[in-house]
Amino acid sequence: MTVIGTGYLGATHAACMAELGHTVMGVDVDKHKIASLARGEVPFFEPGLPAVLERNIAAQRLSFSTDYAEAAAFASVHFLAVGTPQKRGSYAADLSHVEDVITELVPQLRGKNTIFGKSTVPVGTAAHLQDMANELVAPGASVEIVWNPEFLREGFAVKDTISPDRIVVGHAGTTDVEAIAREIYAQPLSQGTPLLVCDLQTAELVKVAANAFLATKISFINAVSEICEIAGADVVPLAKAIGIDDRIGSKFLGAGLGFGGGCLPKDIRAFMARAGELGADQALTFLREVDAINMRRRDRCVDMAKAAFGGSLLGRRVTVLGCAFKPNSDDVRDSPALSVAGSLSLAGAAVSVYDPQGMDNAKKIFPTLDYAESARAALTEAELVILATEWQEFRDLDPAATAALVSRPYLIDGRNVLDIDAWQAGGWQVKALGRSL
Numbered sequence: 273m274t275v276i277g278t279g280y281l282g283a284t285h286a287a288c289m290a291e292l293g294h295t296v297m298g299v300d301v302d303k304h305k306i307a308s309l310a311r312g313e314v315p316f317f318e319p320g321l322p323a324v325l326e327r328n329i330a331a332q333r334l335s336f337s338t339d340y341a342e343a344a345a346f347a348s349v350h351f352l353a354v355g356t357p358q359k360r361g362s363y364a365a366d367l368s369h370v371e372d373v374i375t376e377l378v379p380q381l382r383g384k385n386t387i388f389g390k391s392t393v394p395v396g397t398a399a400h401l402q403d404m405a406n407e408l409v410a411p412g413a414s415v416e417i418v419w420n421p422e423f424l425r426e427g428f429a430v431k432d433t434i435s436p437d438r439i440v441v442g443h444a445g446t447t448d449v450e451a452i453a454r455e456i457y458a459q460p461l462s463q464g465t466p467l468l469v470c471d472l473q474t475a476e477l478v479k480v481a482a483n484a485f486l487a488t489k490i491s492f493i494n495a496v497s498e499i500c501e502i503a504g505a506d507v508v509p510l511a512k513a514i515g516i517d518d519r520i521g522s523k524f525l526g527a528g529l530g531f532g533g534g535c536l537p538k539d540i541r542a543f544m545a546r547a548g549e550l551g552a553d554q555a556l557t558f559l560r561e562v563d564a565i566n567m568r569r570r571d572r573c574v575d576m577a578k579a580a581f582g583g584s585l586l587g588r589r590v591t592v593l594g595c596a597f598k599p600n601s602d603d604v605r606d607s608p609a610l611s612v613a614g615s616l617s618l619a620g621a622a623v624s625v626y627d628p629q630g631m632d633n634a635k636k637i638f639p640t641l642d643y644a645e646s647a648r649a650a651l652t653e654a655e656l657v658i659l660a661t662e663w664q665e666f667r668d669l670d671p672a673a674t675a676a677l678v679s680r681p682y683l684i685d686g687r688n689v690l691d692i693d694a695w696q697a698g699g700w701q702v703k704a705l706g707r708s709l
């Protein structure tokens with residue numbers, strides 16, 4: 273098989289399919305990425321992935337290429353894992369990369385082929401790509417497009433790919449797709465992972481519906497946290513109390529700076545845009561509110577920072593701990609932490625940022641921030657500290673030792689993960705989103 277697009281999703285999928293015993297070629301248009309992967313170096317941070325990559329290159333089950341002719345000759349099963357970012361100036365998804373793959377790959381295919389779409393796409397995309405493929409396919413060859421959405425979480429991507437909690441395969445019902453899927457995923461299926469087979473549209477919608485639900489759950493608790501702040505209540509015990517009800521559940525119920533990353537924000541926007549195109553925009557107008565609540569948390573954090581200095585951030589030294597969109601990832605796409613750091617800087621603060629993995633990517637987006645070598649260096653002489661990404665390293669900070677580094681022990685816990693009593697006992701003035709402290 274090939275895996276086309278070797279970013280966060282594709283590189284992980286390629287290495288893990290090899291780990292499951294398949295012979296895999298990873299394909300990308302980015303020469304540097306392919307050269308790095310071929311050397312056994314993962315060009316991003318994903319725990320556990322380097323070992324899987326190295327092991328499978330050494331076992332000659334995994335290779336990499338930038339050449340579509342080579343890819344077409346190599347396999348009859350192709351996974352499509354290229355990006356579907358938000359289109360510039362629009363809420364819709366930019367489908368140019370998935371279309372480019374069909375245009376490049378399909379004319380070069382011979383015999384019978386199956387393309388498994390893994391990218392997150394608006395409903396109807398697979399049928400559109402099938403139409404494109406039917407126009408482009410060489411005489412005597414055949415191509416079936418099926419949709420096999422991906423649910424991996426960055427930070428847990430290896431485990432989620434090798435032992436997924438479900439496998440969804442959508443197809444238009446012409447060939448033996450289910451048998452191919454059963455062969456590819458034989459190992460997880462033998463361990464009890466459920467396989468759900470459905471039509472193409474349903475498979476596409478499963479993924480965006482799942483992300484819309486997760487985003488809604490986070491924004492729900494963040495909306496409640498806005499009320500908590502005004503009413504003098506505390507969103508942390510509130511979330512714990514409602515999360516015990518297993519109809520609600522405690523996961524994705526952490527109030528704080530909200531969601532970000534390369535998936536949730538663009539996926540809910542693309543879902544709204546697609547609903548509009550289908551004439552059903554009313555069905556998803558609530559997602560606009562979900563998005564707005566999420567973005568308001570960032571503003572609220574910046575307002576809290578201003579209030580910590582009596583209204584003006586000009587010339588103030590603020591340390592932002594974290595710039596990745598979540599811990600255990602170096603992904604800074606639409607990161608709430610980086611957005612807050614950037615806004616503080618634009619408001620005149622001298623912002624020092626530290627993140628264990630995200631800084632190289634952050635420097636490309638916000639080169640003007642000061643990126644420190646360590647948490648200790650970032651904290652030294654700070655007048656305000658904001659915990660913006662809940663890395664374990666930050667959760668483990670000792671309040672008293674940290675107080676000794678800063679010039680003013682004032683903390684905003686943007687993720688509601690710190691032991692507030694311990695920090696207050698360590699001499700800190702503490703503020704947190706959704707809490708009246």
Ligand SMILES: NC(=O)c1ccc[n+]([C@@H]2O[C@H](COP(=O)([O-])OP(=O)(O)OC[C@H]3O[C@@H](n4cnc5c(N)ncnc54)[C@H](O)[C@@H]3O)[C@@H](O)[C@H]2O)c1
Nearest residue numbers: 277278279280281300301302354355356369372391392422
């Ligand atoms: N990252 C995740 O956790 C995750 C989880 C589930 C689903 N997804 C979905 O998977 C898709 C990919 O996401 P990602 O985070 O891996 O993105 P990414 O930007 O990290 O990777 C995309 C890769 O595709 C490559 N590419 C672009 N055009 C190409 C072409 N014509 N041929 C070959 N390669 C090409 C790019 O060079 C890049 O390496 C998106 O649709 C995303 O929504 C991502």
